[in-house]
Amino acid sequence: MSRFSQANSVGLVTPQVYRFDQPLTLASGRDLPAYDLMVETYGELNATASNAVLICHALSGHHHAAGWHSADDAKPGWWDAYIGPGKAIDTQKFFVVALNNIGGCHGSTGPTSINPETGKIWGGDFPTLRVRDWVATQARLADRLGIAQWAAVVGGSLGGMQAMRWTLEYPDRVRHCVAVASALKLSAQNIAFNETARQAILGDPDFVAGHYAEQGRLPVKGLSVARMIGHITYLSDDGMGQKFGRELRSGSFDQGIDEPVEFQIESYLRYQGKSFSKVFDANTYILMTHALDYFDLAREYNHDPAQAFRRALCNFLVVSFTTDWRFAPARSREIVNALMRADKNVTYAEVESPYGHDAFLVGNQPRYENLFASYMQGIAV
Numbered sequence: 001m002s003r004f005s006q007a008n009s010v011g012l013v014t015p016q017v018y019r020f021d022q023p024l025t026l027a028s029g030r031d032l033p034a035y036d037l038m039v040e041t042y043g044e045l046n047a048t049a050s051n052a053v054l055i056c057h058a059l060s061g062h063h064h065a066a067g068w069h070s071a072d073d074a075k076p077g078w079w080d081a082y083i084g085p086g087k088a089i090d091t092q093k094f095f096v097v098a099l100n101n102i103g104g105c106h107g108s109t110g111p112t113s114i115n116p117e118t119g120k121i122w123g124g125d126f127p128t129l130r131v132r133d134w135v136a137t138q139a140r141l142a143d144r145l146g147i148a149q150w151a152a153v154v155g156g157s158l159g160g161m162q163a164m165r166w167t168l169e170y171p172d173r174v175r176h177c178v179a180v181a182s183a184l185k186l187s188a189q190n191i192a193f194n195e196t197a198r199q200a201i202l203g204d205p206d207f208v209a210g211h212y213a214e215q216g217r218l219p220v221k222g223l224s225v226a227r228m229i230g231h232i233t234y235l236s237d238d239g240m241g242q243k244f245g246r247e248l249r250s251g252s253f254d255q256g257i258d259e260p261v262e263f264q265i266e267s268y269l270r271y272q273g274k275s276f277s278k279v280f281d282a283n284t285y286i287l288m289t290h291a292l293d294y295f296d297l298a299r300e301y302n303h304d305p306a307q308a309f310r311r312a313l314c315n316f317l318v319v320s321f322t323t324d325w326r327f328a329p330a331r332s333r334e335i336v337n338a339l340m341r342a343d344k345n346v347t348y349a350e351v352e353s354p355y356g357h358d359a360f361l362v363g364n365q366p367r368y369e370n371l372f373a374s375y376m377q378g379i380a381v
């Protein structure tokens with residue numbers, strides 16, 4: 001049986017570009033005169049448009065969440081383990097919408113797009129973004145698709161922040177919010193990691209203030225190091241130790257002190273960094289990490305998240321993972337405590353997993369899969 005025709009696969013999918021010509025005033029005060037959103041959908045919208053689920057992506061995510069674009073694809077979409085027939089987000093029951101946010105580099109308007117005012121690539125001149133800007137564009141997309149209310153808005157990490165922001169900006173348009181491995185705001189340590197990664201990019205001579213594309217340059221080294229920094233924080237200590245330990249790729253401790261010794265983990269991180277630099281845009285990385293840093297759900301609610309959540313009208317599922325130290329379970333419990341103080345219906349699970357922050361992406365985790373599927377089955381219409 002072809003992988004494209006497997007019973008639990010959405011199969012071959014084709015993304016679509018949605019053009020929005022109505023200007024968008026961003027949280028920064030700047031206007032985006034027009035923009036494109038790259039979108040994929042899976043399943044069928046029912047007659048009452050009541051079975052739609054929005055997937056919000058994390059830092060390096062995009063619209064391709066499930067299925068395959070072609071027979072040449074090495075891997076399916078980034079959340080294929082959880083989206084498809086019979087999976088947690090069951091496409092036999094739900095109409096699933098996944099998009100690449102503005103500021104992205106996978107087809108939606110972003111730093112690699114043409115600035116209509118100058119006729120040149122936006123580059124480093126692309127406006128600063130906030131999570132609420134993404135939510136605003138997602139609401140316009142819902143209007144275009146004829147979706148008055150989402151059955152659920154779902155996201156992990158930065159995607160979970162978008163899902164929570166939806167419940168405050170458009171409370172009557174969300175029935176369920178699923179926030180996985182997320183937080184009400186970043187810790188100082190998280191902001192420090194992001195700034196260190198950005199400085200690696202900004203310090204690359206080929207970055208040239210974000211205008212590398214129009215000069216035919218690419219800050220490969222800086223973006224590679226940024227990805228290496230980020231990737232370290234997404235894995236757990238135990239998981240990294242089990243996978244790599246102190247295994248050597250080359251050299252020997254018995255050699256002279258001047259002989260190079262290369263650990264497997266070093267080789268792995270360099271490979272991850274180099275691969276990432278070929279498919280992701282440095283300006284997008286800077287925009288996305290700043291949006292992460294700036295997010296604070298309760299800032300305009302007297303810094304009281306319970307007061308903020310009193311605006312919400314939906315039910316919540318909050319999930320954390322034991323070895324996630326980037327978005328630790330304590331951060332999810334802060335969300336849950338605020339929801340309880342706001343008298344909202346919330347289901348919480350802390351899942352044992354060796355995969356660190358990446359656990360929300362990894363398949364073959366029965367407890368995570370079962371609780372996710374059970375919750376989603378309970379809201380199917």
